[in-house]
Amino acid sequence: MAIKNIIFATCLLLLSALASCTKNTNQIYIVEFGGYETQTQLHDENVHLSYLLSVKESEEEAKGSFVYSYKHSMKGFAALLSKEEAKKMSEMEGVVSVHKSKGRMYSLQTTRSWQFVGLEGPLNPNWGDYQESSSLQKINNGQDLLSRAKYGQHIIVGMIDNGVWPESKSFSDEGMGPVPQKWKGICQNGTAFNSSHCNRKIIGARYYLQGYESQFGPLNEEEDYKSARDKDGHGTHTASIVAGRAVPSASAIGGFARGTAVGGAPMARIAIYKACWPIKGKSKDQGNVCTNVDILKAMDDAIGDGVDVLSISIGYKAPIPYKEDVIGKAALHAIRKNIVVACSAGNSGPLPQSLSNIAPWIITVGASTVDRSFVAPIKLQDGTIIQGRSITPVHMANSFYPLVLAREVELPGLPAKDSGFCLDNSLDPNKAKGKIVVCMRGEGERLKKGLEVERAGGVGFILGNNEILGNDVPCDPHFIPATAVSYQNVLKLIHYINSSSNPMAYILPGTTVLNTKPAPSVASFSSRGPNAIDPNILKPDIIAPGVDILAAWSAEDGPTRMTYQDKRVVKYNIFSGTSMSCPHVSAAAILLKAMHPTWTSAAIRSALITTAGTIDNTGNPLTDETGNPATPFAIGAGHFNPVKAADPGLVYDASYMDYLVYTCSFGETQYFRATYNCPNSSSLPEPTDLNYPSIQIHRLNGTKNIKRTVTNVGKSTSVYMFSAKSPEEFSITATPNILEFNHVGQKISFNITVTAKMGQIPNNYYGPARYYFGWYAWTHQNHVVRSQVAVSFT
Structure with a gap:
């Protein structure tokens, strides 16, 4: 009998452990209801708890598993559920979706x-008295x-x-x-x-x-x-x-x-x-x-x-x-x-x-x-000045120190893949003490590199960009005298170190410099x-x-x-x-x-996009880190350019329903099925026909016609002329190519036709997509409404 009791107790313990294990496997699921405009009681938290109670063993467990109610971004709730409970919940009336929160971080x-x-205002914290303006004068x-x-x-x-x-x-x-x-x-x-x-x-x-x-x-x-x-x-x-x-x-x-x-x-x-x-x-x-x-x-x-x-x-x-x-x-x-x-x-x-x-x-x-830089140059003993950037508040004593590459002062046995980066505990204090160490970017955190140099007794360090990062030099408030340099400048430092019998350097204190170029x-x-x-x-x-x-x-x-x-x-x-x-x-x-309180969110986005600048303060096209x-x-x-965006002339508008249709045409028919049933696929427009202020065509084959509609938010009477710039691989035309408006709020549709110039398409177009870029614009006096165009071929 005692043996049976022991076996029974053991079984109970195993079952309890299994139940505990099952409970611990609960994950957060999001439960979504259908019908945004109807059944408003489904927003109520008590209703959500009643749904949970139908799959949980007790009211206490239901409340304990509840996470959030959602009322405005969707209609539903989040709760801790087991896989079986989630399945049961998905079969309940009114529930259209039960999906696991994937734990995306x-x-x-x-x-x-x-x-x-270009936004400058008075510096008084009260910002003066506001005067209503009765006119719609141009924002200058x-x-x-x-x-x-x-x-x-x-x-x-x-x-x-x-x-x-x-x-x-x-x-x-x-x-x-x-x-x-x-x-x-x-x-x-x-x-x-x-x-x-x-x-x-x-x-x-x-x-x-x-x-x-x-x-x-x-x-x-x-x-x-x-x-x-x-x-x-x-x-x-x-x-x-x-x-x-x-x-x-x-x-x-x-x-x-x-x-x-x-x-x-x-x-x-x-x-x-x-x-x-x-x-x-x-x-x-x-x-x-x-x-x-x-x-x-x-x-x-x-x-x-x-x-x-x-x-x-x-x-x-x-x-x-x-x-x-x-x-x-x-x-x-x-x-x-x-x-x-x-x-x-x-x-x-x-x-x-x-x-x-x-x-x-x-x-x-x-x-x-922006056009401001924090300059902390490096002065080499031969008189050469190499530009660097830093916002480090600690300064180096006014004298030269030995300049070394990190790989020259590392501890033995460091893997080749970790060499030169000043990773934690990588530098040899016997070799780094009293020196300025050049550490490369690519592995490890920038600020910790300086701490590693400090740990090893270095008096300063230089952070060098790799080739991918190019000219994009970071500014950091390091803990020891430091500066950062571009890839080209780190190559100059390496050349100086390798060609000098006794390379010496001094990191100058950082200063703030305005009106830098290009920006x-x-x-x-x-x-x-x-x-x-x-x-x-x-x-x-x-x-x-x-x-x-x-x-x-x-x-x-x-x-x-x-x-x-x-x-x-x-x-x-x-x-x-x-x-x-x-x-x-x-x-x-x-x-x-x-x-513009009556503008839609799409109109505001359009105004910002179509008035954006593509030229820097040297008069040249914007550049990247290379x-x-x-x-x-x-x-x-x-x-x-907020100033220009305030008076864009024309906007590409889009409604909430336009976006729902877009998700259907893109193939996300289940994305918003709780609020919208997609129409028959034969009546859906193509995704490219969403009234967006730019155009992207993936795998163009021949000719593509894209419909767009603009709304006049500028002068009541205005005539806009079409212009375009495209590479040799494709052409951009518009029908009609003149838009005549006679009142504010008037909408006019047009077709953009993008045509591949087959003789110009490169031979390797079968491989990974390579894009080519152009733009088109509608122009009236001071208004230039520009849209970017990106095209790849198939």
């Missing part, structure tokens, strides 16, 4: 930039645009990021009027953040942890605040670029970039949605992680709260299919509410097909330089096309300043975000990434929306 991707693009300069847009004072921008440091002067509400009545959001209490931290500038704040904690466990509150407060600076930086107040005499560590820090729309209201958190067990300099269910809930709340613009400096390291991209999916529901959505293109350049956020209803923003140019890290998901849509859309941007920072994190080593504190910091370029375009969208002319896969339409 999205990540986070000023004093000179606004002046550089940045001051006109800012005053006409009232500095964005009635517009609300939602920041999906990792929080905000509300005490920064950039978020002062001095002189601001009441919060807009349309605002429906809240100021959520949390650690070191409560309702008193919101004001008439930061009008709302929320945070989202359920998805993160479901996947990674409880937040380590030594690494981040369990609230909307930003610990590492990224969210504060992006928010102040969009809508920071004017703060005179701001500068980065060491006094670099001193000037008035101000956002592009300094009177706009900011709503904070913190959805990104530290990577578990890793330092801040390795980035943050944002789960798709948290992002979706943040966007869901932002849509319901009443934001006008969403600025999302978040992306994935590789392109994501539409059906798996929660940012793209939620963004389309935002477009339905006429919310402009701007997203960063990603920092995976210069690799081709590396773009994030490629949905055509999103403004996808790449990064460019703008494309940042090497800015992600590139072609669009890997839909080759019918040209992405990125546009570039904007994203290199060495000064903006507000968390007062609890150092300028390098290396929290475990960098104990320095700054109120303003220089940072780079498409995370910085995105809020520039978001600010421009705020100003356009303030000036110094060669940049293609539309790097720059999109070109560098944004």
Whole structure:
């Protein structure tokens, strides 16, 4: 009997363990209901819990598995389910989709930039008295645009990021009027953040942890605040670029970039949605992680709260299919509410097909330089000066030191693949002590290379670009005297070291230099096309300043975000990434929306795209990191120009329904089946016929006709003439080639015909797609409405 009891108890223990194991295999699923306009009770959280109760054993278990309700970005909820429970849920009435959250980890991707693009306003924090303008006079300069847009004072921008440091002067509400009545959001209490931290500038704040904690466990509150407060600076930086107040005499560590820090729309209201958190067990300099269910809930709340613009400096390291991209999916529901959505293109350049956020209803923003540089030259003992760049606040003693390559002072036995990069514990202190060490980029983190040189006793280090990175030289606040050089200049250093019996050098202190040329140019890290998901849509859309941007920072994190080593504190910091370029375009969208409240989000995107600049400040075409002319896969339409975008003449408009039809024609028939049933495929237009301000044709065979429609938003009576420029491989024509308008708001359609010149197509056209580029434009007096064209052949 005792043996039987033991066996029975053992079985119970095994069954309990198995049940526990099964429970631990639960994953987050997103449950989506059908019929957006009907059955509004399906938005109710109690209804969602009742659905969960039907597949769970108890009310307690149902509540414990619940993650989020979604009301505005979709109709449904997220919950922890087993595979069997998910299957049962999918068979229930009203449920159209139950799909596993794939655990996709999205990540986070000023004093000179606004002046550089022509937006200059008064420096008084109150920004003067606003006067209503009764005329529609042409916007002649940045001051006109800012005053006409009232500095964005009635517009609300939602920041999906990792929080905000509300005490920064950039978020002062001095002189601001009441919060807009349309605002429906809240100021959520949390650690070191409560309702008193919101004001008439930061009008709302929320945070989202359920998805993160479901996947990674409880937040380590030594690494981040369990609230909307930003610990590492990224969210504060992006928010102040969009809508920071004017703060005179701001500068980065060491006094670099001193000037008035101000956002592009300094009177706009900011709503904070913190959805990104530290990577578990890793330092801040390795980035943050944002789960798709948290992002979706943040966007869901932002849509319901009443934001006008969403600025999302978040992306994935590789392109994501539409059906798996929660940012793209939620963004389309935002477009339905006429919310402009701007997203960063990603920092995976210069690799081709590396773009994030490629949905055509999103403004996808790449990064460019501005005409300011932080120069820290190297003086060689023979008198040669080699240019370098740095914002390092520590200076070298005024004397020469031995100059060596990292590979000459490494510890023995280091693998060849790791040689020359100054990786952790790679340098020999007996050889590196007292020397300036040249470390190459390509492997390892830039700032840690300097720490490795310091550990080995080096007195300074030089960061050398590899050939791929070319002329795109980073500026970092290193911990020891340091500078960074281009690939060509590192070759000069190598030649000097190899040809000299006693190479010696001195790193000069860094200084801020304005009006540098050429500018703008494309940042090497800015992600590139072609669009890997839909080759019918040209992405990125546009570039904007994203290199060495000064903006507000968390007062609890150092300028390098290396929290475990960098104990320095700054109120303003220089940072780079498409995370910085995105809020520039978001600010421009705020100003356009303030000036043109009836424009759709598509019209605002069109205005920005068709007026973008393609010439730098030397009068030559924009270049990339190699110094060669940049293609539309790097720059999109070109560098944004908010002043010109305010008066574009014509716009390419598109509606929410147009985008739904596009998803059907593209083949994503299940993408929005919860809200829309695709028509018969025989009646669908081609994806290229989406009324987009640019054209991309993949595998052209002969001739392609593409329909476009423009809306007159300029002078009531106007005549636009067609012109085009194309390479020898294809031609671009329009029918009709003259557009005559007699009132504002008038729409005229035309056909663009792209024809392959078969005799000019290269012999290797059978292989991987090679694209060729041209453009066409409609011109009337000062209006030039330009559209880029990209074509590959089959």
